[in-house]
Amino acid sequence: MTSLQHITHVYFIGIGGIGMSALARYLHEQGKVVAGYDRVTTALTQQLEDEGIHIHYDDNFSAIPAAFKNVSTAQVIYTPAVPATMDELVRFRESGVSTIKRAQLLGQISQTMTCLAVAGTHGKTTTSAILAHLLYKSDVKVTAFCGGILEEFKTNYLCSGTDVMVVEADEFDRSFMQLSPDIAGITAIDADHLDIYGDVETFEQTFHDFAGLLDYKKLLVNEQVSIDGIVVGVQNGYYKAVEVTVVNGSYHFDLQIGESIYKGFVLQLPGKHNLSNALLALAMAMEYGVEVEKLRLALGSFQGVERRFTYRVNTVDRVLIDDYAHHPTEISAVHQAVREMYPDEEVLVIFQPHLFSRTKDFMEEFAFSLGQFDKLALLDIYPARELPIEGITSQALCSKIKELDKKPAVITVLDKEDLEEFIVEMNTRLVVMIGAGDIGIEIQKLTNKFLKHER
Template sequence: MDLNQIHNVYFVGIGGIGMSALARYFKFIGKNVAGYDRTPTHLTDELKAEGIAIHFEDKVELIGLPFLNKQNTLVVVTPAVPKDHMQWKYFVTNDFVVKKRAEVLGIITKDTFCFAVAGTHGKTTTSSILGHILYESGLDVTAFLGGIVENYNSNLIGSGKTVTVVEADEFDRSFLHLHPNIACITSMDADHLDIYGDTASIEATFREFADKVEDKNHMFVTNGLPLEGVTVGVNEGQFSATNIHIEDGWYVFDVVTPHETITGLRFALPGHHNLTNAVLALAMARTYGVASEDIRKALESFKGVKRRFSYQIKKTGLVYIDDYAHHPTEINAVYQAVTELYPNEKVLAVFQPHLFSRTRDFADGFAKSLSAFENIVLLDIYPARELPMEGITSKWLLEKMENPNKKLVSKSDLLAFLKRTDATVIVTIGAGDIGEMVPDIKKVLDEKY
């Protein structure tokens, strides 16, 4: 497919974090862009403000005249769209060019030098750090990201045509559409078992992705993963963060590499998982040839990604942190960071489970990771693309948890509950629409203190 022949790009599911990055990219390079999504969000509001037409009813007549010309229109769909979606069915029935987001990313990046970041956790933060390093060092780069980077208030960094950074998403085996020159794999835990069935299938697919990088000196893996490549870690691996200490909330550390030691690096994101993400980004950038001093400056100026240990309130007597964690391993990482930073504070975690299937498949892991928090509140499961499953509820998950300070609260009662809490550190966790509640939660907590 020749993108130069495409004048119109229509997105079915434009409000998704990966879809919206592509929409911004096509708008930026001069294409006519519009789309549908199920519900308005802060992100769809931003896209509309940038001049992209969006509607929220699944009606063919709302598609818009320019996008009905199949000769020069590309339709991009998200895997979350149901098969009975009327607009999607219209495009397929009438032989439009319809591509998944990952296929389009593969087409865009095929003729570029492509950095791909894979893994069940850490993709967004690692690719955002890497995109920031490459952009700040003056490279002709575009980074397509799965989160809103605080430095840019966008999920798209840069407008380069020769170097790209992409999140290599394992969902639906999407990352096999990519053509990476340098890649990393952050983690390989079981997830998306509704797609893969078992852990062995997930690992086999990650190996298939890793095989796309022929030069194993350009394949970076978190130390301990059963994959061939250059190892990266904290106090371990061929690229290793060492001499780590905290100064005024910053990590200060050195990185030992196969060829040098880079000393006195400063990085603001808490948690050892984020240190690993930073070293992965450093290793890829340094291997590409970015100067150590440029990497140093970029790491220090990186402000983080929204909903990734994102500080909403940070003042004496009250801290409010929001995080996208939706897997037991990610929740453990949030717990590690919170307890390292606030060992003597009363902590309350609010978790919204994401997907019935994920809650079912990892129930024991969720119960264990959530029970570690001193006080825990569960919201109802966010269904996303799924229908309810019999017996799989937040009440069922709550009963598996061993923490005595546990409570089930409805979304509608959450703000009133938070008005009454005496916790000094509040953490909201989950990949569902809890993210849309963050401004209201912040307002309620701010008024308290």
């Protein structure tokens, strides 16, 4: 990479983040000495340490080795989630060491390979993961920075060469405007991050700006997206699925491209939203030039992305599904998937709202999407980077859901320590736990207990 040729040491502030850790792995593989800071130890930070990347967990500038403070040969990467007042970041800036955002580094890397970028309010992690899998299994020399852990490879970074780069194009903080995409896909432009953008119009305009980065290159858009491009969809599009059936929890379909039909595609993921994601990934791979037959074989072996309709427990007595959904549209997509897979079963949902601002901006939409389930429990709002907003609580959301004409039979707000007792008391076989905060920790605890009980 031209801009980092003289750099020998790279320090990541927030190295345990899903996007940051993939970049850390990439630079480590490129021969750079990589280290970083994060607030807490996680399975992901442990993996990075096992791979030879040093991480510490105290905001302590003096504990960082001198080589990472060398103005000539060191580089600092940070994420927008890190507060500007964080001591390590402040001290690095004062020291004169170059500090850049994660998005800027991705932008630099995107100039060195053919860049396939997946944007969208939701679906981009699964779509980019499917795309990375398709290219990897089709023997394309690909470097993929995924926003989730691929189930088959147990990593968010996949590399078989450097001809092609697959990357999530993140709309948060307008990060995707740093990229140089050659082929791009847009999954959805439902409003989000209004704390950053202010209003829906500004948010949507940013996606039009992103589309403008492609000049005369190739842009593919989901059938629901109102931006000019090659349309891809389950119902409509130049690329579309036809003869769709569900067999043993998998989608079987034929792929229509213009007037041509290619038979025998299989997708193991549930939910129409995932079928749309797979179609967009197939279309992007086709536009890059991969043969249809290779793609058909590759798609059938895709095992999914961690925390995207992931089965944590799947026994006769208990089904526990884990999903990252944190936007009303995503919750409705989970609802569609679970109803399609289990049409005759009662569904208990545990939801942890993510961000006070998102809960405030979409209170009505959250109420509707959550109100579709049979039983519901809310955890307190996960604040992430935010301070509380007066009147915006899980209790307020709970009250809004209770106002619906059609609503769950049980609606309550729970403390985390009461989760297990509540689930047992509900006596519902099918439990879906969703959210983007720290609910994953609770899911792991419950998984361990339920599986131990099964034994």
